[in-house]
Structure formats: structure tokens, C-alpha cells
């Protein structure tokens with residue numbers, strides 16, 4: 306195999322793994338056991354390790370890390386290769402350097418500083434000089450799973466046409482109705498002719514479904530039908546399914562490619578720049594927002610409420626709001642909000658109506674779910690795939706707003722609620738998504754023909770890449786409310802950030818009567834500024850972990866599900882504890898900077914925003930330890946285990962919403978000492 310592993314490769318000089326043993330296949334070919342894959346702790350390449358769920362990582366100079374995707378040659382020796390038929394294709398013969406260099410990789414992080422590590426890279430997608438299939442031997446299948454998304458048909462079309470026109474592949478099968486279609490007899494034969502017009506239609510001609518994934522039955526069906534390329538189009542759940550199918554195929558030693566094409570209108574798939582259909586979704590949402598605007602401005606105190614999709618990620622709502630400029634308030638799952646009291650939504654609505662006479666609210670379906678479950682005492686229900694079924698936040702908030710204004714009898718409002726969610730999802734893809742879908746499909750086809758497998762394809766900083774499944778499924782892409790994009794949105798809508806409600810309420814109680822003078826307005830501005838500076842919180846989480854990697858205390862200042870926390874902690878602990886004392890105490894992981902310090906058997910790890918001052922955080926860790934020392938007297942792991950609540954109290958005194966608010970040891974310890982006295 307032409308391999309980027311070769312240590313003599315032109316661009317990448319590879320170091321042997323730090324703990325490589327004598328069985329190493331080569332000094333540069335490594336598999337990591339970490340689930341993050343971005344670490345550089347490596348184990349040796351061996352068949353037994355490979356059969357576990359290991360990740361392929363290559364470490365180069367200057368902090369270069371290649372998170373590679375599997376290849377047939379990793380588990381099937383001596384496979385023949387063939388010349389890529391594209392070289393004889395007249396359409397491509399004019400292209401100067403059509404084949405992608407085997408060493409080409411794409412950097413995940415493109416903003417770098419002169420001494421920052423080169424960071425994670427992915428294998429560049431594209432046609433290779435050598436392929437691992439003869440055209441007549443390819444028997445491909447395509448399946449679509451999960452919810453609908455504009456562009457599904459375009460991807461199907463372009464896989465079929467790409468295989469046919471570029472590689473002369475004639476046998477392509479459509480699996481009917483998602484993963485469960487593998488067990489049914491019905492399959493759809495796909496030819497360039499039969500898919501010619503499908504990109505002009507929304508939905509998926511193959512049908513889709515949730516649930517019903519049975520790995521061994523699916524792989525049995527693949528084997529029985531003689532399929533050797535499986536193209537799987539779907540969201541995070543689908544890619545998880547694809548990942549276990551790949552594992553099973555590898556376990557059985559089959560020469561079958563598993564290629565994922567990421568689909569999600571929510572844009573919640575990490576690593577890639579954006580998912581297909583998202584652009585169309587944002588564009589289509591404009592029509593609903595426009596309607597809400599026209600309706601609301603035509604009546605007195607008109608309020609237009611538009612619900613958009615976004616189960617856990619508010620990207621559609623955020624981008625649709627930014628694009629429209631008619632939206633006065635955008636509510637997303639990542640940014641908790643509250644209704645009543647100063648700084649709350651009701652107060653803001655009243656203010657906007659007084660100023661403008663109308664307003665538009667965009668709400669993502671996953672926003673405010675915690676408020677809904679408080680007021681509706683609902684049972685958590687799930688769909689067939691195990692995704693939590695959400696309450697209709699649009700209906701709920703519309704009713705809440707109506708109730709609020711009718712109770713107070715202060716203002717007669719005129720509210721119109723628009724729910725365009727499925728209309729947005731069901732449309733055909735727009736021009737830009739169509740081109741994007743074509744590139745995704747062609748990249749997947751090139752990767753498959755070249756013998757890569759176990760990958761999802763997608764653009765990373767504009768360059769199409771092959772990304773290992775684990776990187777796609779280990780976390781969700783979410784709006785980071787401390788990033789500039791959300792700040793742009795806040796400054797465009799002028800809505801409150803809803804952060805630090807308690808803090809703002811306390812301050813306002815003291816300072817502000819109901820009618821504001823100019824001077825008081827100034828004060829209010831200060832409060833808003835304070836709110837914003839709090840919003841720019843630096844600390845995301847604090848962990849205390851023992852030498853064995855067991856977490857003894859975890860405090861988060863951003864919302865992550867339990868599953869996400871577990872995954873994150875496992876990755877970070879693995880990464881930091883593997884480092885030697887000579888290495889510096891700062892590591893970058895995902896979009897965090899981790900600052901850590903070891904005290905005897907305890908590690909203190911703090912995750913902060915990338916632009917946070919590491920030295921200040923190191924100082925903070927030291928202060929925390931000194932404070933604990935003062936209270937417990939030479940703090941140890943057992944002190945934290947048996948007095949966990951006290952450790953949390955200390956942290957609560959020191960940090961609020963991710964900001965350090967107290968640094969005096971006596972002040973931090975005063976309430977605990979008081980409690981101790983009283984008990």
C-alpha cells in the first residue's frame with residue numbers, strides 16, 4: 306500500500322512511538338487505544354491490538370498528528386491493486402495533477418501561532434493512482450437512515466453516477482427504508498438513468514427509518530448479497546451504526562468498504578465544516594421568518610414565533626436569525642433562558658413591543674426543554690433510535706407569552722405561531738447544497754475505490770477529508786455561546802444573553818427602580834456589560850482525578866450530557882496522565898485548553914477556552930489546593946471523597962459561571978467554617 310506511514314515520506318518525518326515495543330510493525334505505524342484519537346500516546350501495531358477498537362494515529366514532527374482512517378491492507382494482506390480507470394477518462398485527462406498525493410493531509414486547525422503545535426490532520430479525500438477493486442467486481446449498496454434532510458437524493462444520485470461514470474461500476478443497490486432494509490427482500494437497483502432526476506425531489510427515494518439496527522444481521526445480509534462497498538448516509542446515530550458494521554466486517558476479515566456520508570439538517574456533526582442540507586434549511590427558514598415578520602408588523606403588538614429544528618444544536622436558528630435581521634430574539638438549546646423577572650424573556654418582549662410595536666422570536670425545538678419539563682412534568686419518551694422525544698417548545702412558549710400578557714392586562718398582544726420544521730426538512734436541496742452533495746458523494750466513492758474503509762467523508766476547512774468514525778460520533782457539534790458567532794447574534798438582535806440570571810437579578814434589585822432615568826439607564830448598561838463579561842466565561846470544567854484516572858470531583862460550567870461528560874473525562878484523563886513530568890502543563894483537546902497540575906496522588910485539571918491565560922489558571926489551581934490545604938490540612942484524595950460537598954462549596958465560592966470571582970482564602974472558607982460551627 307502507498308502509505309503515509311512510510312517514515313521516509315517527503316513531508317512528514319515520523320518519530321517512533323514513545324512506548325513502542327520490539328514487535329512494532331514500523332516505528333511510525335501506530336494504533337491508539339484512546340477514544341479521542343487526538344492524543345499521541347501510542348501502542349504497537351499488532352493484529353491482536355488491531356482487533357480491539359483501536360484508532361490509527363501517526364505522530365510527526367512539531368506536534369503533527371494524523372488521525373488516519375482504516376484501510377483494507379490493515380487487516381487483509383497481499384491484496385492486488387489496479388490502475389485507476391480515471392486516468393483514461395477523457396473528462397479528467399486535462400486535469401494536471403488529478404490524483405491526490407498519498408501523503409496529503411488536511412489540518413483541522415488552520416489558525417496557528419509561530420510556536421503552536423501543528424495539531425490534528427485528516428487524510429485528504431480524492432482519487433488515488435491505485436485502486437483496490439476492478440470495476441466489474443464492485444457491488445455497491447446505498448442506505449439512508451434517520452430523519453430527512455435536503456440533499457439525500459443528490460448524494461444517492463452522485464454516488465451512483467460517480468461509481469458508474471468515473472469507475473465503470475454497474476452494480477449499485479439501494480437498500481429500502483434504512484438499516485432494517487438490509488433484512489428485507491426488497492432492494493432497488495440504481496442506475497444513472499433511474500437516478501437521473503431524483504435530485505429535484507426532497508426526501509430520499511430509498512426511504513428511511515429509525516431504530517432496527519442489528520449489526521450481525523446487517524453484515525450477514527451484506528455477505529449474502531456479495532456487497533463489497535456500503536455507502537451509509539445519515540446522522541450521528543447512523544454513523545454510530547456504520548462504525549459497528551465496519552468493526553464487524555473487519556472482525557470477519559471481509560474486503561468490504563464501509564463509507565459514511567454525514568447527514569443532518571441540525572449541523573450537529575463535529576469536525577466537518579457543515580453538513581449538507583443545512584444551507585438549504587437556513588434558506589428555507591427565511592420564508593417562515595419573513596411570514597412571521599409580515600404578520601407581526603401588520604398588527605398592533607404583533608409577535609411572530611417561529612419554531613425551527615435543532616434538537617441539541619441551535620445552528621439553524623442562529624444562522625437563520627443572522628441571515629434574516631428581522632428577528633428580535635433567538636432561543637437555542639445551548640443558551641438557557643428564563644421567562645420571568647428582570648432580564649427575562651417577558652421583560653424583553655415588553656420592551657421590544659414598546660419600542661417597535663412588533664417582534665419576531667425564533668426558537669429551536671430543543672431550546673428551553675428544562676423549563677418545559679418543569680412545568681409539564683412529562684415522562685421522557687424516546688423514538689425508535691433512542692433519541693429523546695421533545696415537547697413542542699413553540700406551542701408552549703406561545704401559550705406562556707399569551708398567558709403572561711393577558712394576566713397582567715397591561716398590553717394586548719397578537720401572537721402568531723409558525724411551525725415550518727418539516728416543510729424545511731422536506732424540500733429539495735438548493736444549488737449550493739447540490740454541488741456540496743456531489744463532492745461528498747465523489748469523495749466517498751474515491752475513498753472506497755482506494756480501499757479506505759471505516760470513514761466518514763466531509764470538508765475540514767474547505768478540503769474534503771476522510772475522518773475516522775470515532776471522531777464523528779464521540780461528540781456533537783454545538784453552538785458555543787462564548788464564540789464570536791453567538792456574540793454577533795446577540796448584537797444583531799439586542800436580546801439579553803440570559804446568563805447569570807441570579808447575579809443580574811440581585812444587582813437590579815438593589816440598583817434599579819421600575820422607571821429608569823438616564824443615569825440609571827447608564828447603570829443598566831453597566832449591568833448588561835457585566836452580564837456579557839460573565840458570558841465570556843473562561844473555565845468550562847474542573848476535574849480532580851487520582852493517579853489511576855478515577856474522577857473524584859467534576860464541576861462543569863457548560864451544559865454537557867452525562868454521556869458527553871464521561872467521554873470527555875475519559876479522553877482528557879488518558880491524555881494528561883500519560884504525559885511525563887518534563888512536559889508542560891497545558892494541552893489542547895477538542896476546543897478546550899486543559900491546564901493541569903499534579904499534587905501527590907491527585908491531578909487537578911481545568912478546561913478553559915482557548916484564549917484563556919494558562920498561567921493564571923495554573924495559579925488558580927494552586928490557590929484552590931492551598932485553600933483546601935488550609936481547611937483539611939494537607940489535602941488528600943480521601944478528604945475530597947469524604948467531604949465532596951465541601952470541595953464543591955469552595956469551588957462555588959471561587960468560580961461563578963466559569964469566572965473566577967473570589968481569590969481570598971478566608972472569604973472562600975468563611976461560609977464553610979460557619980456551617981461547621983453550626984453543625
Ligand SMILES: Nc1ncnc2c1ncn2[C@@H]1O[C@H](COP(=O)(O)OP(=O)(O)OP(=O)(O)O)[C@@H](O)[C@H]1O
Nearest residue numbers: 451452515516517518539540541542543545546690
Ligand atoms: N449506537 C448505535 N449503534 C448502532 N446503531 C445505531 C446507534 N444509534 C443509532 N443507530 C441506528 O442508526 C439509525 C439512525 O439513527 P437516528 O434515528 O438516531 O438518526 P440519525 O442518523 O442520528 O439522524 P438524525 O439527524 O435524523 O438524528 C437507526 O436505524 C438507529 O437504529
Ligand SMILES: O=P(O)(O)OC[C@H]1O[C@](O)(CO)[C@@H](O)[C@@H]1O
Nearest residue numbers: 452453569570571614615616688
Ligand atoms: O420527527 P422525526 O422524523 O423523528 O425527526 C425529528 C428530528 O430530526 C431532526 O431533524 C434531525 O434529523 C431533528 O431536528 C428533529 O428533532
Ligand SMILES: [Mg+2]
Nearest residue numbers: 451540541542
Ligand atoms: Mg441524530
